[in-house]
Amino acid sequence: MSDPLSNAHVLLTGATGFVGQAVLEKLLSAYPSTRITVLVRPRGALTAQMRVDKLMRKPVFSAWREKVGAETADAEVARRVTALSGDLGDVPDLPGDIDVVIHSASSVSFDLPIDEAFAANVDGPVSLYEALLRSGSDPHVVHVSTCYVAGLRKGVSEERSLDHTIDRRLETARALAARDEAEAASRRPDVLKPLLAQARATHRRAGAQAVATAAEDARKAWVNDRLVEAGRTRALSLGWPDVYTFTKALGERVAEELWGAEHRLSVVRPTIIESSLAHPYPGWIDGFKVADPLIAAYGRGMLPEFPALHDTILDVIPVDHVVNAILAAAAVPPAPGDAQYYQVGSGLRNPLRFGEVIRLVRDYFREHPLLDDEGSRVQVPNWTFPNGPAVERSLRRREVAVEVADKLVGRLPANDTTRTWISGIYKAKRDLRTLRKFTDLYQPYTQTEVVFDDARTRALHDALPEDRKAEHGFDVTAIDWPYYLQQVHIPNVPGLMRAREQRHRPVSAGGAGLPQRSDVLAVFDLHGTIAAANLLETYVWVEMARGPHKALVDVSGMVGRSMVYLQAEQRDRGDFIRSFMRRYAGTEEAELRRLVATKVAPLLRSRMLREALERIEAHRAAGHRLVLITGQIDVFVEPIAHLFDEVVAGSMETDAQGRWTGHLAISPLVDEARATWLRRYARDHGMDLTGSYGYGDTYADRPWLELLGHPTVVNPDASLYRYAREKRWAVESWTTVADSRFGTIARSVVGGLTGSLPTRSRS
Numbered sequence: 001m002s003d004p005l006s007n008a009h010v011l012l013t014g015a016t017g018f019v020g021q022a023v024l025e026k027l028l029s030a031y032p033s034t035r036i037t038v039l040v041r042p043r044g045a046l047t048a049q050m051r052v053d054k055l056m057r058k059p060v061f062s063a064w065r066e067k068v069g070a071e072t073a074d075a076e077v078a079r080r081v082t083a084l085s086g087d088l089g090d091v092p093d094l095p096g097d098i099d100v101v102i103h104s105a106s107s108v109s110f111d112l113p114i115d116e117a118f119a120a121n122v123d124g125p126v127s128l129y130e131a132l133l134r135s136g137s138d139p140h141v142v143h144v145s146t147c148y149v150a151g152l153r154k155g156v157s158e159e160r161s162l163d164h165t166i167d168r169r170l171e172t173a174r175a176l177a178a179r180d181e182a183e184a185a186s187r188r189p190d191v192l193k194p195l196l197a198q199a200r201a202t203h204r205r206a207g208a209q210a211v212a213t214a215a216e217d218a219r220k221a222w223v224n225d226r227l228v229e230a231g232r233t234r235a236l237s238l239g240w241p242d243v244y245t246f247t248k249a250l251g252e253r254v255a256e257e258l259w260g261a262e263h264r265l266s267v268v269r270p271t272i273i274e275s276s277l278a279h280p281y282p283g284w285i286d287g288f289k290v291a292d293p294l295i296a297a298y299g300r301g302m303l304p305e306f307p308a309l310h311d312t313i314l315d316v317i318p319v320d321h322v323v324n325a326i327l328a329a330a331a332v333p334p335a336p337g338d339a340q341y342y343q344v345g346s347g348l349r350n351p352l353r354f355g356e357v358i359r360l361v362r363d364y365f366r367e368h369p370l371l372d373d374e375g376s377r378v379q380v381p382n383w384t385f386p387n388g389p390a391v392e393r394s395l396r397r398r399e400v401a402v403e404v405a406d407k408l409v410g411r412l413p414a415n416d417t418t419r420t421w422i423s424g425i426y427k428a429k430r431d432l433r434t435l436r437k438f439t440d441l442y443q444p445y446t447q448t449e450v451v452f453d454d455a456r457t458r459a460l461h462d463a464l465p466e467d468r469k470a471e472h473g474f475d476v477t478a479i480d481w482p483y484y485l486q487q488v489h490i491p492n493v494p495g496l497m498r499a500r501e502q503r504h505r506p507v508s509a510g511g512a513g514l515p516q517r518s519d520v521l522a523v524f525d526l527h528g529t530i531a532a533a534n535l536l537e538t539y540v541w542v543e544m545a546r547g548p549h550k551a552l553v554d555v556s557g558m559v560g561r562s563m564v565y566l567q568a569e570q571r572d573r574g575d576f577i578r579s580f581m582r583r584y585a586g587t588e589e590a591e592l593r594r595l596v597a598t599k600v601a602p603l604l605r606s607r608m609l610r611e612a613l614e615r616i617e618a619h620r621a622a623g624h625r626l627v628l629i630t631g632q633i634d635v636f637v638e639p640i641a642h643l644f645d646e647v648v649a650g651s652m653e654t655d656a657q658g659r660w661t662g663h664l665a666i667s668p669l670v671d672e673a674r675a676t677w678l679r680r681y682a683r684d685h686g687m688d689l690t691g692s693y694g695y696g697d698t699y700a701d702r703p704w705l706e707l708l709g710h711p712t713v714v715n716p717d718a719s720l721y722r723y724a725r726e727k728r729w730a731v732e733s734w735t736t737v738a739d740s741r742f743g744t745i746a747r748s749v750v751g752g753l754t755g756s757l758p759t760r761s762r763s
Contacts, residue, residue: 004331009035011098011139013088013128014105016040016051018286019144019273021060022323023102025280028076029064030471031327035080037095039105041087048085052077063280088124091131098137100330103128104144106251110242113227114234118175121247122168122254129258140264140333141255142326147269147315147343147452149249151239154449156348159269159341159456161256166238168250178230182223195219205573205700205719207672260339266329270322271315271345271452275489277479279320279471283492291316291357292493298358299365299490301378302430310355312448315347318484321474328460328472342460345452346476358383360485368491402428409718418718423725514622521692522619523678523704524644526630526637528697529714529734530612531604535580538600538636542592545599573670573700577631578663581652585662589654593635601639608640611734612695612714616643619693625685629677629704631668648677675704699723 010027014020015038027034040048056065056077065073086092088105107120125143132139150157185191192215199214231243240246252267259265274292275285285292291314297303325344334340346352362380369377402425409421454476461474469475527534584592619626626644630637634649641647651665669677682689694701694708699719705711712730713720724731 003031003033005031005034005100005327007033008099009037009095009097010330011037011039011094011101013039013103016055017104017108019319019322020104021055021058021286022276022280022319023104023326025060025064026323026327028061028080029280035082037082037084037098039084039086039088039091042085048083052081052083058286060280060284060286088127089119091127094131094135094137096136098132098135098139101132101139101141102144102326102330103141104326106144106248108244110244111228112231112243113179113224114175114231114243115179115227117231117243117247118172121244121251122172123176125251125254126258129254132259138263140266140330141259142330143252143255143265143267144326145252145267145269146245146248147271147345148241148245149252149269150450150452151245151249152241153239156451156453157343158453159343161339161341162249162252164249166250166253168253171250175231178227179223182226185226186219186223191222192219195222202719205671205698206702207700209672210703256339261337263336264333265339266334267339267341268322268326268329269341269343269452271317271347273319273322274316275318275492276320277318277484277488282488284319285492285494287494295361295490295493298361298380299370299378301372301380304381305383310353312354313347313351313451314354314357315345315452316352317344317346317476318479321476324472324474325457325460328464328474332460332463340456342457343452343454344457344474345454346479347451348454349458350476350479350481352481356481357485360482361490364486364490399432402432514618514624515691516622517691518623518625519686519688519691520624521627521678521682521687521689521708522616522624523627523629523692523694523708524612524616525696525701526628526632529695530609530616530628531607531640532609533604533607535577535632538604538632539580539583541600541603542595545595573631574668577650577668577670581633581664582662584652584660587660589635589652589658589660592660593638596635596638600636604636604639609714609734611732615695624693625687629669629674631670671700672703675707678704678707696720705729
C-alpha cells in the first residue's frame with residue numbers, strides 16, 4: 001500500500017485537541033515515512049516536549065503502541081515528531097522545508113467572550129500564515145474549518161468560498177478592544193453597587209473579605225457575560241448563530257487572503273464531529289463534543305423538553321472520517337491560487353433526523369438507565385418537540401418558581417428536612433441552568449434547515465485507490481446510525497459509565513483510615529459542630545443553676561431583645577457575641593467558674609455529638625493535632641478542653657473586684673479571623689493545611705474551612721449546605737450522645753428564641 005504523503009514534512013497545529021490528536025495518531029500509525037512538527041504551547045512547568053511526551057500516553061495512541069510495542073513507538077516518536085514551542089498568538093520561526101500544513105487549532109466553544117474567540121480563530125491564523133510567509137516554505141495548507149460557517153440560512157450550502165463582505169480587520173480590532181471597554185464599564189458605581197449589595201447580602205456572615213471576593217468575582221462574571229453577549233449578538237447581527245461560527249468564517253477569509261491567493265490551499269469543513277467509528281478503535285473520544293452534553297443531560301433526566309425540530313438534520317460525522325478526509329485532501333494539493341473546499345458531513349447522503357436521534361437515545365437509556373443520587377434509575381422523558389417560545393415560557397416560569405422556593409427554604413431552621421428540600425432545589429436549579437444553556441447554544445443546530453453539499457468530498461473518496469478505501473476512506477453512506485449511536489458512541493460519552501455505576505455524592509472524610517501524620521490539624525468548631533448547644537442555651541443553664549425564678553425573669557428579658565440579637569447575628573457574628581455577652585455584666589468570674597464546673601459541665605457534655613467524639617478520637621489515634629477554635633468564652637469551654645491539644649476561645653474583661661464588665665477582652669475569633677489564625681498557626685508549627693481536616697456548621701465557617709484539604713460540614717445551615725454541595729465537600733449529620741431533663745427544660749425555655757434566631761449559635 002503506497003504512502004501518498006511519502007517523506008513529507010507536515011506541520012500540525014492543534015495536536016493536543018480532539019481532531020489534532022487523531023490526525024497525529026493516523027500519521028504515526030499509517031504514514032510511516034512522514035515527519036511531523038507539532039506546534040505546542042508550553043503550559044506552566046510543562047515544556048512543549050513534555051506535553052508531547054504526555055500526549056503520547058493518551059488513549060488515542062494506545063492501539064498503535066500496543067501493535068508496534070512501547071519501545072518501538074517511543075523510538076518512532078523520537079525519530080519522526082518534533083515539538084516546536086509556540087502559540088498561535090506568537091508563532092516562532094518555522095522550518096523552511098515544510099511540505100504540508102494541517103491547521104486544526106481553534107477554540108471550539110459556542111459561547112466564548114468575543115475577544116477570546118477572535119484571538120483564537122482569527123488572529124491566530126493571521127500569525128500562522130504570516131510566519132509561513134517568513135519561513136521560505138511553500139507548503140500545501142489544509143485549513144480545518146466547520147460547515148457551519150455557512151451561517152443562518154436554509155437550503156444547500158455549497159463547497160466554495162463564503163460569500164460575504166465583512167471587514168475582518170475592523171471586526172477583529174473592535175473585538176479585541178471590547179475587553180478594555182467592558183472592564184472600564186464594570187468599575188462604574190452604577191454597576192459595582194448592585195454587585196456589592198448582592199455580595200454583602202449573601203456572604204456577609206463569612207466576613208468582609210468574603211464579601212469583597214464575591215463582589216470582585218461578580219464583577220469579573222459581569223465582564224465575561226458582557227463579552228459573551230457581545231460575541232453572540234454581533235454574530236447574529238451578521239448572519240451567524242454564534243461567535244464560534246462567525247470567527248471561523250473570518251478565519252477562512254484570513255487563509256484565503258494571506259495564503260490562498262498565491263499558494264496552495266484546501267479548506268476542510270466538517271459538520272458535528274463525534275467519536276470514531278473504527279479507528280483508532282470504535283468509540284474513541286476525548287472530552288465532551290457538541291452532541292454529548294445533550295445526550296448526557298437527556299440520559300440524566302435533566303432535559304424534560306427541548307426546542308428542536310423533529311425533522312431537522314443533526315449532521316454528525318465520526319472523527320476518523322474527518323481525519324481520513326483531511327489527509328486525503330493533503331495528498332492532492334490544488335494549483336496555487338485555486339483553493340479547494342471539502343465539506344465532510346452526512347446530512348445530504350445519509351441524513352440523521354433529530355427525531356430519530358432522540359428515539360435511538362431514548363431506547364438506549366431505557367435499556368441502560370443511569371442512576372440518580374439516591375441510586376434509583378432515571379426515567380428519561382418523551383420529547384414532544386414544542387416550538388421555541390413555548391419552551392422559553394415554561395423555562396421562565398420554572399426559573400421564577402425555583403428562585404422563590406430557594407429564598408423561602410433558606411429562611412427556615414436548618415435540619416434534615418430543609419436540607420433535603422435545599423438539595424432538591426439545588427438539583428432543580430442545576431437542571432434549569434443546563435436547559436437554559438442548551439436552549440441558548442444548541443437551538444440553531446437542532447433547528448437548522450441547511451444541508452451541506454459534499455460533491456467534492458465524495459469525489460475525493462472515490463479517487464482513493466481501492467486498496468486504501470477500507471482503512472483511509474470516508475464514505476458516509478456506509479454509516480449505520482443505530483449501530484453507531486447505540487453500540488459505539490453513547491456507551492463512550494465521557495462520564496456516562498461512571499454515572500451508571502455509582503452515585504454522585506460527596507465522599508465523607510469519615511473516621512476510618514485516617515493517615516498517620518503528626519503535621520496535620522483536625523480543627524473543630526464548638527456550637528452545633530461538637531455540641532448541640534449555643535450561647536443562648538449556655539446562658540439559660542447558668543441562670544437556672546442560680547435559681548429557676550431568676551432564670552425565667554432573665555429569659556423573658558432575653559426574649560424581649562431577640563430582634564436586637566437577630567439583627568446583630570445577621571450583620572456579623574462578632575456583633576452578636578458582643579451584644580449577647582453584655583448580659584453577663586456584673587457576674588463574678590469565680591462564682592461563674594464554680595457554676596460551670598459543677599452545674600453546666602454535665603449539661604454541656606450531655607449535648608456533645610456522638611460522631612464528634614468518635615471523630616476526635618480517630619484523629620487523636622492518627623497522631624493529628626486537635627484544635628478547638630471558638631468565639632465562646634474560655635470559662636464555658638473548660639469542661640471539654642481536655643479533648644484538644646489547643647483551645648482558642650474568647651475572654652471577658654474583668655474589673656478590680658473580679659466581675660465581668662460585659663465587654664470582651666479581645667475581639668471574637670470568628671469567620672475570617674479564624675482563617676488568619678489558622679494560617680499563622682500552621683506556619684509557626686510546620687503544619688500542612690492541605691492535608692488537614694476541618695469541621696464546621698455555619699456559613700461563617702466557610703473562610704477557614706476553605707483553607708483545609710479535607711473540609712466537612714456538620715448539620716450545616718442552609719447557606720453552608722448550598723456551598724458545600726457546589727464544592728462537593730463532605731456533608732454529615734451528627735447526633736447527641738444523650739439527652740437530659742435539665743437540657744430539655746432549657747431548650748423548651750428558649751424555644752421561641754431558637755425559632756427566630758439561628759438554631760445553632762456561631763462559636
